[in-house]
Amino acid sequence: MSELTPSQTVGPFYAYGLTPKGRAKWDPDGTYSWKETVGDNLITPDVVGDRIRIEGGIYDGDGKPIPDAMLEIWQADGQGRYSNEPGSRNLSNAAFKGHGRSACDKDGVFSFDTVKPGQVAGPNGTKQAPHIVVCIFGRGMLRQVYTRLYFEGEAANATDPILALVPADRRDTLIAKKNGTNTYRFDIHMQGDKETVFFDV
Amino acid sequence: MSLIYPRDGLSAYPKHLTPDYKSTVKRAPTKPLILMPHTLSEMTGPIYGHDAIQENDNDLTKQGKGEPLGERIIVHGYVLDEDKRPVADSLVELWQANACGRYVHLVDQHPAPLDPNFTGAGRTVTDKNGYYKFITIKPGAYPWGNHHNAWRPNHIHFSVFGHSFLSRLVTQMYFPGDYLFPFDPIFNSVTDERDRARMISTFDLENTIPDWALCFRFDIVVRGRDKTPEDMH
Numbered sequence: 001m002s003e004l005t006p007s008q009t010v011g012p013f014y015a016y017g018l019t020p021k022g023r024a025k026w027d028p029d030g031t032y033s034w035k036e037t038v039g040d041n042l043i044t045p046d047v048v049g050d051r052i053r054i055e056g057g058i059y060d061g062d063g064k065p066i067p068d069a070m071l072e073i074w075q076a077d078g079q080g081r082y083s084n085e086p087g088s089r090n091l092s093n094a095a096f097k098g099h100g101r102s103a104c105d106k107d108g109v110f111s112f113d114t115v116k117p118g119q120v121a122g123p124n125g126t127k128q129a130p131h132i133v134v135c136i137f138g139r140g141m142l143r144q145v146y147t148r149l150y151f152e153g154e155a156a157n158a159t160d161p162i163l164a165l166v167p168a169d170r171r172d173t174l175i176a177k178k179n180g181t182n183t184y185r186f187d188i189h190m191q192g193d194k195e196t197v198f199f200d201v
Numbered sequence: 202m203s204l205i206y207p208r209d210g211l212s213a214y215p216k217h218l219t220p221d222y223k224s225t226v227k228r229a230p231t232k233p234l235i236l237m238p239h240t241l242s243e244m245t246g247p248i249y250g251h252d253a254i255q256e257n258d259n260d261l262t263k264q265g266k267g268e269p270l271g272e273r274i275i276v277h278g279y280v281l282d283e284d285k286r287p288v289a290d291s292l293v294e295l296w297q298a299n300a301c302g303r304y305v306h307l308v309d310q311h312p313a314p315l316d317p318n319f320t321g322a323g324r325t326v327t328d329k330n331g332y333y334k335f336i337t338i339k340p341g342a343y344p345w346g347n348h349h350n351a352w353r354p355n356h357i358h359f360s361v362f363g364h365s366f367l368s369r370l371v372t373q374m375y376f377p378g379d380y381l382f383p384f385d386p387i388f389n390s391v392t393d394e395r396d397r398a399r400m401i402s403t404f405d406l407e408n409t410i411p412d413w414a415l416c417f418r419f420d421i422v423v424r425g426r427d428k429t430p431e432d433m434h
Binding site: 001002003004005006007008009010011012013014015016017018020025026027028031032034035037038060061062064066068072074075076082083084097098099120121122123128131133135137138139140141142143144145146161162165166170190191195197198199200201 | 206208209210211212213214215216217219222223224225226227228229230231232234235236237238239240241242243245246247248249253254255258283285292294295296298304305306307308309315317320321322323324358360366367369370371372373387388390391395396397399400420421422423424
């Protein structure tokens, strides 16, 4: 018997509470305001590493944009360090948190400004290729889905222990494509021929 | 303390595809999810401490120029892991409709009034015992387009973090005895009655403040267990 509190959908109206300064237009007449705690710009003054922008869209089984999805990302810093360690709630954080949250606009478009993460340890002494954990919430999603974002042209992708678990013909759905100097494109398809790989975690 | 995140407790969660909730049909993954080991990337997670909040962020009756309309309530409880240990110093976010069942959102077209003194958003950080507390207004029920005459039971949305990115949880808190429960496909997406019961707050007379506000208790249990010696070999 589980003791967990069950998950429920974030619903269509999360923007006011969760992403008040984000892309979603929510304020009916401009009279409301609310501070933001978690946003889509992860850059901090002390950040080290290659600054990048990640842009993408999220699409449903008909290929239509999902305007009310919300994405969260979790990543290591440019040197491959997470801002906390497993099981500890007491470590001091560097200013770079490695966590971001983006609403989607009417076209299902989201974005993050961050740094390219370094490599981190994988299972059994392996090393993981640079990657970002992506968590997707939305109306019509009763629980979040987890995927990963890897980077095009990264040699370490060939030996990444998690990518190796994914059928070869689907790995490409996890690779963000270079789109200009410091920008990567990462589209998410919930269903269809191009359905993104989602993980059972 | 070293934590593990067993998958068996996830049996309480809804299935991604729950056709009675129509929006899941085109948004649920159709291919099998890829089973993967938990790595450092999943077993770490963001920390938002007391610097993330300001005074009155947890009191939704004090965010406007005057008091919002509706039934003032206290909502409090503990954020715990699966061993019932507190998740201390952790961000809890909340959002909800106003007393008339209307959200501050352009997409919400329910013909019920907005309240200029009620935003419907709050946040707080748990203390060392995992305890949180909000003061707010009881949200109204509201119609939605899922099926003919569909109404959502009164609910408050919660977002919590827990010990790692695996324990990230977004859920909804319901109120005891709601007559809309049998008709709501989102509530009933949790198929076991015992699991559904953990989404329903309990009326808390002991912490109800005389002549001021009713109180409801809502404990939130997120993923994470202590790694016991049996698990080590």
